[in-house]
Amino acid sequence: MSLxxxxxxxxxxxxxxxxxxxxxxxxxxLVAMIGSxxxxxxxLLRALSGLNRSAEGSARWNGFELLHTKPEILVRHGVSHVxxxxxxxxxxxxEDNLNLGALWRRDQSQAHRTRQSLLxxxxxxxxxxKQSADTLSGGERQMLAICRAMMSQPELLLLDEPSLGxxxxxxxxxxxxxxxxxxxxxxTVILVEQNAMSALKVADQGIVLNLGSIAAIGSAQSLIxxxxxxxxxLGY
Amino acid sequence: MYQFINTIFIxxxxxxxxxxxxxxxVLVWRSTRVVNFAQAGMALLSTYIGYEFIQRFHSxxxxxxxxxxxxxxxxxxxxxxxxxxLFRRVxxxxxxxxxxxxxxxxxxxxxxxxxxxxxxxxxxxxxxxxSNVGYTxxxxxxxxxxxxxxxxxxxxxxxxxxxxxxxxxxxxxxxxASAFSPEIARLAGVRVDRVRTLGxxxxxxxxxxxxxxxxxSGTGALSxxxxxxxxxxxxxxxxxxxxxxESLIGAxxxxxxxxxxxxxxxxxxxxxxxxITAFVLLIIVLLxxxxxxxxxxxxxxx
Amino acid sequence: xxxLKSTNLTRFLFFVLLGVALFFLGNRxxxxxxxxxxTLSMYVIAIASIILLTGYSGQVSLGHGALMAIGGYAAAITxxxxxWPIWICFAVAVLVAAxxxxxxxxxxxxxxxxxxxGTTLALAVGLPSIANQFSILGGEQGLLFDVGxxxxxxxxxxxQYKWYFWIAALTALIVMWWLQNILRSRYGRxxxxxxxxxxxxxxxxxxxxxxxxxxxxxxxGVAGLAGAVLAMTxxxxxxxxxxxxxxxxxxxxxxxxxVSTLSGVIIGALTLVATPxxxxxxxxxxxxxxxxxxNLPGLLVSALLIIVVLLVPNGPLEQLRSAxxxxxxxxxxx
Numbered sequence: 001m002s003l004x005x006x007x008x009x010x011x012x013x014x015x016x017x018x019x020x021x022x023x024x025x026x027x028x029x030l031v032a033m034i035g036s037x038x039x040x041x042x043x044l045l046r047a048l049s050g051l052n053r054s055a056e057g058s059a060r061w062n063g064f065e066l067l068h069t070k071p072e073i074l075v076r077h078g079v080s081h082v083x084x085x086x087x088x089x090x091x092x093x094x095e096d097n098l099n100l101g102a103l104w105r106r107d108q109s110q111a112h113r114t115r116q117s118l119l120x121x122x123x124x125x126x127x128x129x130k131q132s133a134d135t136l137s138g139g140e141r142q143m144l145a146i147c148r149a150m151m152s153q154p155e156l157l158l159l160d161e162p163s164l165g166x167x168x169x170x171x172x173x174x175x176x177x178x179x180x181x182x183x184x185x186x187x188t189v190i191l192v193e194q195n196a197m198s199a200l201k202v203a204d205q206g207i208v209l210n211l212g213s214i215a216a217i218g219s220a221q222s223l224i225x226x227x228x229x230x231x232x233x234l235g236y
Numbered sequence: 237m238y239q240f241i242n243t244i245f246i247x248x249x250x251x252x253x254x255x256x257x258x259x260x261x262v263l264v265w266r267s268t269r270v271v272n273f274a275q276a277g278m279a280l281l282s283t284y285i286g287y288e289f290i291q292r293f294h295s296x297x298x299x300x301x302x303x304x305x306x307x308x309x310x311x312x313x314x315x316x317x318x319x320x321x322l323f324r325r326v327x328x329x330x331x332x333x334x335x336x337x338x339x340x341x342x343x344x345x346x347x348x349x350x351x352x353x354x355x356x357x358x359x360x361x362x363x364x365x366x367s368n369v370g371y372t373x374x375x376x377x378x379x380x381x382x383x384x385x386x387x388x389x390x391x392x393x394x395x396x397x398x399x400x401x402x403x404x405x406x407x408x409x410x411x412x413a414s415a416f417s418p419e420i421a422r423l424a425g426v427r428v429d430r431v432r433t434l435g436x437x438x439x440x441x442x443x444x445x446x447x448x449x450x451x452x453s454g455t456g457a458l459s460x461x462x463x464x465x466x467x468x469x470x471x472x473x474x475x476x477x478x479x480x481x482e483s484l485i486g487a488x489x490x491x492x493x494x495x496x497x498x499x500x501x502x503x504x505x506x507x508x509x510x511x512i513t514a515f516v517l518l519i520i521v522l523l524x525x526x527x528x529x530x531x532x533x534x535x536x537x538x
Numbered sequence: 539x540x541x542l543k544s545t546n547l548t549r550f551l552f553f554v555l556l557g558v559a560l561f562f563l564g565n566r567x568x569x570x571x572x573x574x575x576x577t578l579s580m581y582v583i584a585i586a587s588i589i590l591l592t593g594y595s596g597q598v599s600l601g602h603g604a605l606m607a608i609g610g611y612a613a614a615i616t617x618x619x620x621x622w623p624i625w626i627c628f629a630v631a632v633l634v635a636a637x638x639x640x641x642x643x644x645x646x647x648x649x650x651x652x653x654x655x656g657t658t659l660a661l662a663v664g665l666p667s668i669a670n671q672f673s674i675l676g677g678e679q680g681l682l683f684d685v686g687x688x689x690x691x692x693x694x695x696x697x698q699y700k701w702y703f704w705i706a707a708l709t710a711l712i713v714m715w716w717l718q719n720i721l722r723s724r725y726g727r728x729x730x731x732x733x734x735x736x737x738x739x740x741x742x743x744x745x746x747x748x749x750x751x752x753x754x755x756x757x758x759g760v761a762g763l764a765g766a767v768l769a770m771t772x773x774x775x776x777x778x779x780x781x782x783x784x785x786x787x788x789x790x791x792x793x794x795x796x797v798s799t800l801s802g803v804i805i806g807a808l809t810l811v812a813t814p815x816x817x818x819x820x821x822x823x824x825x826x827x828x829x830x831x832x833n834l835p836g837l838l839v840s841a842l843l844i845i846v847v848l849l850v851p852n853g854p855l856e857q858l859r860s861a862x863x864x865x866x867x868x869x870x871x872x
Contacts (some may be wrong), residue, residue, distance in 0.1 A: 049423070075425030083423060091416045092409075100413050103406050104425035152425055271652035273600070273659065326851040331797055334598035337655045338789060339847045341600060345786050345840030352833035460833075463663075466782065470660045477653065508671035511664040518657060519645055526649075 001027035001062055003156060003188065008057035008067070010043045010212075017043035019212040020057070025205070027155075030182045030189045032199035032220060034233055035209035041192040042084060044209070045160050048190070049081030050074050061156050076104060080154035084161050087145040090134040094125055097133050097144055101151030111151065118147045121177075139170035143177065150181065156188045157181075163195045171195060175202045196233045200224050208233060242379035243503040244496065249384045249453065251495020252391035256446035257472025258479060258487035259398065260439040265481055266415035267435030268319060274340040275443050276469035277347030278314065282307035282444030283451055283458060284351060287362055296365030300390075300448045304441040311440025315433045318343065352460035359457040368453070387449045394445055395488055398438070402484065411435055446472070467511075471498075474518045480528020489529060553715045560707050573699045574811050576771045579706035581807035583713050584764035585791040586800060587757045590717065593797035594726065595753035596733035601658030602761045603785035604665040609635040609762025610769035610780070611675060614683040624685045624770075628709065631766035632759040639758020643751040662785045666777030680776025683769040706767050713760060717800060720756070729753050783836055787813075790843040796853020805855065813838050 003025040010018040018040045025031050035041050047055035050071040059066045064077050071081060080101075088097050098118070102111035119126040122143055128136065133144060142162050149157060159178065163171040179202040182189050193199035200206050206223040208216040216229055223229050257275065264272040272278075286303030290296060318339070326335040366382040402408035413421040414431040422428050450468055451458050475494045479486025494514065501513045521528070560575075567575075584606060592598050599605075612634035613627040622630075645657065669675045688701035720726055728749050731739040740746050769775045791806030817834040824830050850857045 051419070051423075071422045072425050072427050075423070081423050083419065087420055087423070089413055089417045089420055092412065096409055096412070099406070099409060100421065100424040100426065102425075103410055104427075108406075148424060265652070271656055273655070321848060325848055331592075331793070331847075331851050333596055334592060334655075335847055335851055337598050337600075337652060338793060339844060341655075341659075341786060341789065342840050342843035342847065345783070345836055346844060349833045349837035349840055353829050353837060356829045357832055466663045470656075470663050473656045474660065477656070508667075511667050515660055515664055518660060522649060522653060522657065523645055 001155070001188075003190075004058075004060045005048075006058045006060075008044065008047060008055055008059055010040070010047050010052060010055045012043070017212055018047070018055075021209075021212075021214055023207060023214065023217060025188060025190065027188050028182070028186055029204045030179060030191065030202065031205045031207060032196075032203035033190060033192045033207045033209060034194075034196040034199060035215070036233070037194070038211075039209040040212040041209055042160055043212075045081070045158050045190065045192050046083075049079065049083075049158050051081070051083070072104070075152050075154075078153070078155035079158070080149035080152050080156070081158040082145045082149050082160060082162065085164060088133045088136075088141050088148065090132065093130055093132055094136070094144060095129040097148050098125070098129075098151055101148040104152070110153075114151055114153055118150055122147060138166050139174065142166065142170075142174055146174075146177070146181075150185075154187065157190070159189060159191045161192055161194060163193060163198065171198055175199065178202065197224075200234075238376045238378070239503060243499045245378060245380040245384065246502070247496035247499030248492060249380075249387055249495070250499065251475075251492035252388050253446050253450045253453070253468070253491075254471045254475045254494055255488045255491025256391055256394065256442050256449070257468050258475035258491045259395070259484055260443040260446065261472055261476045262479070262481060262484055262487045263435050263439035263442065265476070267411070267432045268315070268336075270319070270336040270340065271473065271481075272340050272436075272439070273337065273469065274314065274343035274347065275439065275472070276465045277344040278307060278310050278440055279443035279447035279468065280460065280462065280465045281310060281347050281351060282440070283362075283447035284355065286444070286448045287360055287458060290362060296362075296452075300445065303444045303448050307440035307442075307444025308437040309440070311436040311438070311443075312433050314343065314440075315436035319436075320429075348460050355460065357459055357461055359459045361456045362448075362451045362458055363456060364452040383453060387453055390445065390449060394442065395484075398442070398484065401438075407434070471514060474514055474521075477518060478521050478529055480530060483528070483530060486528050486530045493529070549718060550715065553711050557708065557711050560711075561704075569697060569699055572697070572703045573771070576699065576702040576706040576767075578807050578811050579703070579710035580764055580767040580771060581788075581791060581810045582710045582803050583767060584761060584788050585795055585803050585806045585810075586713060586717055587760035587764060588788050588792035589795060589797050589800055589803065590721075590760065591753060591757040592792060593799065594721065594729040594733060595750055596736075597750060597754065598655050598789075599658040599754075599757070600655050600785055600789065601660075601662035601665075602757075602788050603780045603782065604658070604661045605635050605639060605758045605761040606765030606768060606784070607665055607669070607775070607777075607780035608638050609765030610683070610775040611669070611681070611765075612762065613766035614681040614769055614775045615674065617683055617685075618681055624705070627685075628763060628766050631762045633762075635762020635765065636755050636759030639761075640751060640755040643754025643758070659785075662782050666780065669777045676776070678777065680774050680779070683766075683773055683775055685770050702771050705770065709763065709767055713763065714800070714803070717760070721800065725749075725752065783839070786836075786843070787839050790839050790846070793843060793846050793851075794853060796856040798852060798856055802853050802855040805853075809842070810839075813842075 006022050007020045008018060009016065009020050021044065033041050043052065046052040048059055048066050050066065050069045053068050055067050057067065061079060066074060066079060098115060102114065105111050124140060125144060125147060133141065136144060146162070162174050166174070175198055178189060178191060181187055191199055191203065200220045200223055203220040206218065206220045207214060208223065208229055216223060216226060260275050261271060264270060282303045285306040286299045289299035289302045293299065322335060322339050326332055364383045366386055368381045368383040370377040370379055370381045402411060410421065410426045410431045411434065413424070414426055414428045418428045446468060447465065450464065454464055471494060475490035476487050478493060479490030494517065497517065498510050498514060501509050584602065588599070588602055609631035613631040616622055616627045616630045649657070670677050675681065685705065687698065688696045728744050731742065731744055732746050732749050736746050768779065772779060787810055791810045794809050795802035795806035814835050817838055821830040821834050
């Protein structure tokens with residue numbers, strides 16, 4: 001079980017956002033993908049989740065090709081994506097947002113069990129099931145978005161900047177949750193983050209992107225220790 | 237006093253029909269961001285199909301059901317073949333913003349002309365399935381007949397069925413999610429393309445019901461260049477706009493409100509003012525309350 | 539500055555030459571073609587008014603037939619009740635239609651595509667029924683609109699149709715020349731900017747609402763003029779002269795012409811003039827049953843509209859031009 005990314009390129013018109021990137025992710029790992037604004041992190045993630053289908057190269061999850069596959073099909077193959085910003089539908093209730101993630105399942109009793117175990121984890125959401133998602137705080141929305149993705153019982157979870165616009169304390173909580181989910185559910189997670197230090201602290205592996213290429217890759221500890229990475233991305 | 241009550245009856249009956257058309261327009265708008273001007277043509281075609289079934293089975297109710305099935309099929313076909321091609325081919329360029337409008341209008345013309353070619357432009361008539369003679373209360377004949385009762389009940393039944401479908405079922409949840417945020421719905425595994433086609437199909441069925449109910453309650457005459465269907469489209473659109481174009485409940489309220497206003501103008505002022513009133517109402521709503529009577533506070537430029 | 543003036547002059551000379559050519563052409567073809575020439579000129583004006591609106595300000599109107607009706611009725615009433623000379627009647631048509639357009643345009647400026655389309659469609663559906671209600675508009679029969687016989691100085695064999703053609707063609711030439719100029723002016727650039735990106739235009743200091751209202755007003759005025767010319771060629775104005783299908787036809791003509799440029803106008807107009815003839819020829823071959831004769835023109839126009847929107851959405855001319863430009867680019871690269 002692994003994700004094999006081989007020579008993936010992404011173009012936006014004449015601009016090359018990602019330039020022939022290759023790397024591997026082992027199952028059960030939490031990988032933090034960091035880099036400055038415009039490094040191509042989101043472009044790569046959107047290519048992996050089928051939102052951008054103009055990518056070149058190959059990215060296989062357990063042998064299944066992710067590139068050029070529609071996101072709604074990827075979900076059925078165990079790949080879920082939480083897109084940038086607060087990826088919930090504000091017009092729907094919390095309950096509906098959650099259920100949305102498992103609509104495609106034929107076996108709704110399975111979905112019911114997943115929902116129950118998620119709600120045990122997140123009592124705050126359980127209390128607010130009938131409220132519209134609009135009324136949630138930023139942190140709660142992000143939790144809801146992650147839970148919605150978890151409702152599909154993914155093996156590979158792609159998270160795009162879950163910390164965006166949240167207070168540091170909440171960010172730490174969310175990253176702890178992600179760490180927790182990875183370990184207890186046996187998930188594989190790619191976490192794209194601007195917030196490099198916090199992300200690396202909870203991650204197993206780290207990938208540093210710069211101008212569409214991999215600038216550094218290795219265990220999260222080794223990246224935190226690397227003076228060049230520290231200077232360029234961690235700010236000290 | 238009786239005149240007042242009669243006016244309310246007339247308003248509610250015609251309002252119920254406008255509501256059905258408004259529902260059809262809202263469903264398509266929510267799923268595709270297109271105001272489907274071909275809806276009048278689709279309703280006309282479905283009503284003709286219903287007419288054929290009446291000739292064959294001599295049952296209005298069976299024909300109504302079959303016309304709605306046909307309407308759903310037409311809606312699904314139009315979306316999956318026509319609209320999908322359109323969006324693939326005309327994604328950019330100076331005309332991209334208006335192409336869907338032009339295309340649905342072209343479709344309206346195409347359906348009408350083809351229908352005229354196939355069946356001719358002379359009227360056929362759909363007779364009311366039940367009596368259209370008003371109920372009598374202590375010597376006064378009301379403008380409310382068994383037929384009107386049936387129309388209103390059919391419309392209310394359809395609205396309740398639709399609201400259950402939308403609020404209580406998984407299909408309804410996919411429809412709502414795809415309407416509000418297609419991208420998030422897709423990421424959650426909803427096949428948005430199919431859901432959109434389903435939205436068009438339901439709209440086709442609602443439009444067919446509007447056509448089938450309108451015809452016998454009016455003159456009973458049906459022809460490919462019928463002005464009644466153009467007016468049905470225009471009044472349905474106005475009702476949908478009054479309701480905010482996003483909301484099904486708004487569409488129903490908008491339809492009833494429009495029906496009542498027009499009925500009062502008809503009874504107490506003049507028949508010649510009906511259309512002008514509707515048009516002025518549309519302009520006023522657009523200028524004063526563009527988000528509709530129950531609309532959420534959202535811009536109208538999207 | 540000097541260059542700008544000279545191009546203006548060449549454009550003016552081009553229109554004058556075109557006029558002279560049309561004048562000689564008008565003397566050489568038979569009566570039916572002369573009459574069709576007048577209709578063609580009417581369509582040129584009407585389609586130009588749509589292109590102005592859709593191509594240059596990104597709005598779409600499904601009710602230009604109604605604005606043409608307003609112009610036609612205004613001209614006819616001025617002629618019948620005041621007996622003013624024909625060119626003043628035309629000017630009144632422009633002014634009245636522009637006034638109606640500015641009212642509609644004020645509402646329109648605040649609306650995006652589908653709302654404006656629906657509102658104008660409502661106008662087109664309802665206007666004929668409104669015309670039936672007021673006695674000054676002459677009800678179902680409508681009003682006579684008689685521009686008078688050609689001046690005697692033209693000679694005895696100068697026919698009425700030729701006179702129509704002269705007036706219509708001259709009007710069309712003046713309108714096209716004037717529109718070319720206005721599109722090259724500050725207003726034209728503003729409209730293009732608004733169509734391209736409303737937000738960016740707003741940030742660049744353009745008053746988007748005002749700009750859209752102005753575009754709608756000018757377009758309505760031109761449509762009103764087309765209505766007056768149409769009324770002249772059929773000598774009457776009545777609700778049935780401005781049916782919903784007229785608005786559809788104009789839209790088809792505009793899409794065929796390519797909404798982003800005025801230069802294709804003639805293609806759209808020629809198609810609209812030719813369609814009834816082609817439909818007639820086909821239906822005669824099919825045995826002229828009533829079903830075919832009534833519905834074939836509408837079928838052709840609608841089918842054409844759909845085919846063009848699906849296959850060559852920017853109009854055949856523009857498609858050809860961009861294909862050629864691409865080829866030229868590729869050639870220089872090699």
